[in-house]
Amino acid sequence: MTKFSDLNISPAILKSVKRMGFEEASPIQAATIPLSLEGKDIIGQAQTGTGKTAAFGIPLIEKIDHKSQHIQGIIIAPTRELAIQVSEELYRVGQDSRIRVLAVYGGQDIQRQIRALKNRPQIIVGTPGRLLDHIKRRTLKLDNVHTLVLDEADEMLNMGFIDDIEAILSSVPENRQTLLFSATMPDPIRKIAERFMKDPELVRVKAKEMTVPLIEQYFVKVQEREKFDVLSRLLDVQSPELAIVFGRTKRRVDELANALNLRGYLAEGIHGDLSQAKRLSVLRKFKEGKVDVLVATDVAARGLDISGVTHVYNFDIPQDPESYVHRIGRTGRAGKEGMAMTFVTPREMGYLRIVEQTTKKRMIPMRPPTWSEAFEGQQRMTMEKIGEAIKEGSIEEYLNVAKELLTDYDPIEVTAAALKLMTKEPDKTPVQISDERPLPTKKDNRNGRKGKHSSSNHHNNKGRKPRRTNKNYHKS
Ligand SMILES: Nc1ncnc2c1ncn2[C@@H]1O[C@H](COP(=O)(O)OP(=O)(O)OP(=O)(O)O)[C@@H](O)[C@H]1O
Ligand SMILES: [Mg+2]
Numbered sequence: 001m002t003k004f005s006d007l008n009i010s011p012a013i014l015k016s017v018k019r020m021g022f023e024e025a026s027p028i029q030a031a032t033i034p035l036s037l038e039g040k041d042i043i044g045q046a047q048t049g050t051g052k053t054a055a056f057g058i059p060l061i062e063k064i065d066h067k068s069q070h071i072q073g074i075i076i077a078p079t080r081e082l083a084i085q086v087s088e089e090l091y092r093v094g095q096d097s098r099i100r101v102l103a104v105y106g107g108q109d110i111q112r113q114i115r116a117l118k119n120r121p122q123i124i125v126g127t128p129g130r131l132l133d134h135i136k137r138r139t140l141k142l143d144n145v146h147t148l149v150l151d152e153a154d155e156m157l158n159m160g161f162i163d164d165i166e167a168i169l170s171s172v173p174e175n176r177q178t179l180l181f182s183a184t185m186p187d188p189i190r191k192i193a194e195r196f197m198k199d200p201e202l203v204r205v206k207a208k209e210m211t212v213p214l215i216e217q218y219f220v221k222v223q224e225r226e227k228f229d230v231l232s233r234l235l236d237v238q239s240p241e242l243a244i245v246f247g248r249t250k251r252r253v254d255e256l257a258n259a260l261n262l263r264g265y266l267a268e269g270i271h272g273d274l275s276q277a278k279r280l281s282v283l284r285k286f287k288e289g290k291v292d293v294l295v296a297t298d299v300a301a302r303g304l305d306i307s308g309v310t311h312v313y314n315f316d317i318p319q320d321p322e323s324y325v326h327r328i329g330r331t332g333r334a335g336k337e338g339m340a341m342t343f344v345t346p347r348e349m350g351y352l353r354i355v356e357q358t359t360k361k362r363m364i365p366m367r368p369p370t371w372s373e374a375f376e377g378q379q380r381m382t383m384e385k386i387g388e389a390i391k392e393g394s395i396e397e398y399l400n401v402a403k404e405l406l407t408d409y410d411p412i413e414v415t416a417a418a419l420k421l422m423t424k425e426p427d428k429t430p431v432q433i434s435d436e437r438p439l440p441t442k443k444d445n446r447n448g449r450k451g452k453h454s455s456s457n458h459h460n461n462k463g464r465k466p467r468r469t470n471k472n473y474h475k476s
Contacts, residue, residue: 002030008037009062012096017058020092026051027205033059036179041197043153043190044181046205047212048329049305052181053089056149060179061094063147064122070144073123076168077151078161080105080127080276081283082303086151087125089305099123104140106130107276114139128156128164135171145172152302153180154189154322162192169196183329184210184322209361210325215332218366219342219352227315227343228256228433230368232263234341235293236426237369237377240311242286245295246327248316248436256315257295259431264424267293270300301326305333314342316436317351321358341366348439374426382423 002025004017025033028046035042036059046052060073075090077083087103094101102121104113106129113130117139124131124140134140148169150156156165178197185193194200211217222230231245245260247253250271257269268282268291279299285291287306294300301323309331318324324342331338342363344352356362369377389395405414 004058007033007058009033009058010097013058013061013093016093016096017054019095022051022054026055028052028203029055029058031203031205032056032179035201035203036060036177037062039177041178041200042180043185043193043197043200043202044179045185045203046183047207047210048183048326049212049333050205051334052183053086053151053303053305054093056151056179056181057086057090057093060123060147060149061090061097061099064094064097064099066098066122068122068144069120071122071124071140071142072144073147073149074131074142074145074168074172075123075125075149075151076128076131076156076165077125078127078155078302079299080107081279081300082151083125083127084280085303085305087123090123090125094123101125104130104134105276106133107279110134128161128168131168132164135168142168142172145176147177147179148172149179149181150193151181152326153182153193154185155182155302157189157192166196184325186322210359211328211361212332212338214336215328215338215340217328217340217342217361217363219344219363220366220368221346221349222343222368224345224435224438226368228259228431229428230343231256231313231315232260232265233369233371233374233426234313235265236374236424238311238339239377239381240292240339242289242306242308243293243311243313244300244309244327244330245293245313245315246301246318247295247297248318250297251434252316252436253295253297255431255433259433260293260295262429262431263427265293266291267295269295271297272299298323298327300330304330306330307333307336309333310338312338312340314340317342317344317348317355317439319351319439321355324355325359345438347441350441351439371426371428378423378426379419382419385422386418 004014004022004025007025007030027050028044029051032042032044032055036056044052044055064072075086077086083103083105087101090101100119100121101123102116102125104124104126106127110133113134117134131140135142150165155161180193220230235243245256247256250273253269253271257267260267268285270279270282274282282291282294286294289308312328312331314324314327318327328340331340342352352363
């Protein structure tokens with residue numbers, strides 16, 4: 001166990017970190033903070049939800065000269081929501097050191113960002129597209145940057161991002177420190193990374209599995225057409241506090257969110273075609289618990305830290321294992337437990353095995369619940385709610401009428417009637433979910449797997465540049 005006070009960081013940061021409720025450093029923090037303070041280039045890999053943001057954030061803030069008005073640190077993140085979240089975490093870490101942090105991302109008025117840049121931020125967190133935009137307009141000067149971080153480094157170095165990243169790198173001084181962090185780091189991508197790093201230290205937090213042990217991982221074998229009924233029943237049986245359902249495409253996400261609402265769930269979708277204001281408002285409602293089910297494309301797969309996400313459903317199995325690791329990593333964060341259910345059609349079983357080979361973890365088969373199990377699950381929910389209401393008290397005003405009811409009727413019947421009135425019966429409202437084309441059949445053998453960049457993985461790209469077309473959040 002490493003205490004933050006053993007890590008040679010200033011009292012101001014210690015105070016902020018304490019206020020954030022961090023008691024001791026996580027393993028990746030303990031391993032990389034000292035190296036980073038020495039000025040080493042680092043590739044840091046550790047499981048999802050284990051504090052990588054503070055692992056690069058704490059030493060970065062430690063090294064900011066707060067008397068200097070220049071931008072000294074730059075962090076690049078793949079999505080707008082993540083850029084905002086990272087800037088907020090850094091703001092909290094740097095609060096007592098009075099460090100100025102600014103997030104710049106697409107979809108927000110650029111003039112407003114230009115005005116904010118005039119307030120002399122010392123750290124910028126941004127998405128690639130918008131950072132480049134500012135660099136080209138000369139509203140962002142990176143001549144004094146001494147530290148550059150790629151959060152979700154493997155994603156940032158994927159095709160579709162690499163050109164932008166290289167362009168940004170060329171406006172940052174060469175004698176900078178470069179830090180790369182992610183939960184996944186496939187070898188070919190690590191090799192690309194090493195090209196622009198100086199003698200990097202590879203820090204991998206030793207773990208048997210790539211995924212978090214606190215996440216129970218299941219797969220449900222299901223035909224495409226049955227998926228939605230199975231999802232509804234699982235939601236009824238498992239009653240998640242907050243759930244994320246991942247779908248493969250934007251259309252899928254829209255249809256699923258609509259269908260879930262038709263069946264009485266509080267669901268909203270998030271994907272790259274929505275306005276930025278809408279994306280942020282959906283996420284805010286989800287964090288506040290006004291939405292129970294967030295339906296998302298991979299736009300929400302990486303880095304997002306939303307406490308209280310208890311269940312992740314992969315309505316469609318992801319195309320690559322890395323995506324799986326990040327998607328399910330939205331639960332089971334910072335020591336909490338979580339559950340992940342992955343739907344797989346019979347002909348997609350090869351993908352499931354490839355995921356398992358990469359994560360070094362078997363998924364447990366789960367039988368789809370029946371309608372009556374879903375019904376019972378919902379009744380149990382009501383039962384729990386009644387139990388909670390009794391514990392909370394303040395039911396005095398109901399007692400007189402309750403007594404009256406019990407003089408006229410049998411207590412079990414009274415309770416059953418109350419359960420019936422309060423229970424949301426599993427809904428069979430017909431919904432319209434278009435079939436997704438199944439993934440191309442894949443053998444159960446990772447060696448036969450073509451690279452992530454190969455066009456065979458992007459059968460729906462219609463010849464456009466890979467990745468960018470497939471991902472729906474690059475417009476930043
Ligand atoms: N030392 C710590 N003690 C307790 N909580 C921590 C500590 N460090 C970070 N956290 C909290 O843990 C949560 C997860 O951290 P963070 O988002 O940095 O994880 P991550 O490793 O970047 O995950 P991902 O791979 O999904 O991006 C955050 O809410 C963060 O504030
Ligand atoms: Mg992260």
